Amino acid sequence: MLQLQNYINGQLVAPVAGTYLPTIEPATGQVYAEIPDSSPADVARAVTAAEAALPTWRMLPAEERGRLLVRIAELLERDLELLAQAESLDNGKPVSLARTVDIPRAASNFAFFGTAAQHFASETHFQEGVALNYTVRHPLGVVGCISPWNLPLYLFTWKIAPALAAGCCVVAKPSELTPYTAFLLSNLCIEAGLPAGVLNIVHGTGPSAGQAIVEHPAIKAISFTGGTATGAHIARTAAPLFKKLSLELGGKNPNIIFADCNLAEAVRTSLRSSFSNQGQICLCGSRIFIERPVYEVFKTEFLQGVAGLTIGDPQEEGTQQGAVVSEAHLRKVLGYIELAHQEGGTLLAGGQRIELKGRCAGGYFLQPTVFEGLRPDCRVNQEEIFGPVVTLTPFDTEEEVLAWANSTEYGLAATVWTSNLTRAHRVAHALHSGIVWINTWMHRDLRTPFGGMKNSGVGREGGLEALRFFTEPQSITLKL
Numbered sequence: 001m002l003q004l005q006n007y008i009n010g011q012l013v014a015p016v017a018g019t020y021l022p023t024i025e026p027a028t029g030q031v032y033a034e035i036p037d038s039s040p041a042d043v044a045r046a047v048t049a050a051e052a053a054l055p056t057w058r059m060l061p062a063e064e065r066g067r068l069l070v071r072i073a074e075l076l077e078r079d080l081e082l083l084a085q086a087e088s089l090d091n092g093k094p095v096s097l098a099r100t101v102d103i104p105r106a107a108s109n110f111a112f113f114g115t116a117a118q119h120f121a122s123e124t125h126f127q128e129g130v131a132l133n134y135t136v137r138h139p140l141g142v143v144g145c146i147s148p149w150n151l152p153l154y155l156f157t158w159k160i161a162p163a164l165a166a167g168c169c170v171v172a173k174p175s176e177l178t179p180y181t182a183f184l185l186s187n188l189c190i191e192a193g194l195p196a197g198v199l200n201i202v203h204g205t206g207p208s209a210g211q212a213i214v215e216h217p218a219i220k221a222i223s224f225t226g227g228t229a230t231g232a233h234i235a236r237t238a239a240p241l242f243k244k245l246s247l248e249l250g251g252k253n254p255n256i257i258f259a260d261c262n263l264a265e266a267v268r269t270s271l272r273s274s275f276s277n278q279g280q281i282c283l284c285g286s287r288i289f290i291e292r293p294v295y296e297v298f299k300t301e302f303l304q305g306v307a308g309l310t311i312g313d314p315q316e317e318g319t320q321q322g323a324v325v326s327e328a329h330l331r332k333v334l335g336y337i338e339l340a341h342q343e344g345g346t347l348l349a350g351g352q353r354i355e356l357k358g359r360c361a362g363g364y365f366l367q368p369t370v371f372e373g374l375r376p377d378c379r380v381n382q383e384e385i386f387g388p389v390v391t392l393t394p395f396d397t398e399e400e401v402l403a404w405a406n407s408t409e410y411g412l413a414a415t416v417w418t419s420n421l422t423r424a425h426r427v428a429h430a431l432h433s434g435i436v437w438i439n440t441w442m443h444r445d446l447r448t449p450f451g452g453m454k455n456s457g458v459g460r461e462g463g464l465e466a467l468r469f470f471t472e473p474q475s476i477t478l479k480l
């Protein structure tokens, strides 16, 4: 059986305690590999290696650091097919999605921050005849990066690349549910010639390896993406240690469809924003609010689209819907479907587990599911489900839909569909949401600030925001 290893001090190494955890292929329910069940001792080794590498790495010219990151990007592109297959196996996502979204984006993350480091500038404030004030941005030091399972390599590299570009050394942990592409990245870092200790990848569970990263006194910052409850726990642990924190957490995103929009485009894109990656993208819209005059036509066309989705073996080319990530997650999503019935919802599509035949007989497949008739304040419309389940709700006025859209504890992303430019901006500004897409979804420019309001997180990733996060500003004043 495939056995993954930690990547510490430039080498692939076994965990100190010698213990491993099974990892399961969601499409089959079968164990396909084992991963180190790392302990605080492994994290301590990784931190020691990172501290030793730091003085040289932080002093390297940004151009040289950038060259290494761009080299890793090239290797990710070279191995795109292998990595896409691995991501699909590990996560249950369609291989076509991994090939067109996850892996290209992982390569872009390295290429983007490899070059961004050379464009990063700090401020100067000149007081005429009195003083010259300038800001130096020092790398923070050794930092921790912890990522979730839904976009494994995509989100892992979104943290690691800016940290390395900023001159930090990194101890990183991928989700224990999806470790495979992070392991393959270790090999590519070795091949690229990344100096030993600059990046260390420790596999294992949140309570063991993850907690040890958050608690380690030499780790200066934690960049975390995952659930809101885990984020709160990390914040409680890290606050007394005065660590800098970037928390990218859950969401319950609204799609607002006004009657004057391009409805065909809104339907097509809403299908994607509802069910891409089996609804397991933090940016997926799960509450679809439709202006009443177009409610019935939207509903009919949307349900036709749902009926046409191909669900099957994620490794097959034509598959649009693969498996959800784990049996526990499948049960959680089924629990919300049951709750939607209890809360008085009308099931319009799906609602059941799917039992496939052959290779995928034991896999965690779920029908894309649509409900209507649920109150905006019910639990199904307030809590993050993070699966292929959406609700449709008609609305009559802009005020009403804004109140509903803003009524959850989350504020990550929203989409607005309208051809009225004035309304588009007005509604966007009124949404309590870190990201608003108008007439589009998941359109990303890596320079834009990325992150959520309210319980969706603290801080922003992306572009200069990420480089600022991983650096410590120092203000220096020279009297003239």
Ligand code: NAD
Binding pocket: 146, 147, 148, 149, 150, 151, 155, 173, 174, 175, 176, 204, 205, 206, 207, 209, 210, 211, 212, 214, 225, 226, 227, 228, 230, 231, 233, 234, 248, 249, 250, 251, 281, 282, 384, 386, 412, 452, 456, 457
């Ligand atoms: P999770 O919070 O269970 O786990 C995320 C990571 O944290 C994993 O690597 C896990 O091992 C680790 N972890 C768990 N306990 C820890 C602890 N005590 N200390 C340190 N690390 C610990 O989340 P998940 O189930 O893997 O991911 C799904 C969640 O992620 C959803 O809520 C989703 O909305 C969110 N998410 C948010 C964004 C965003 O950008 N805002 C992006 C993707 C996913």
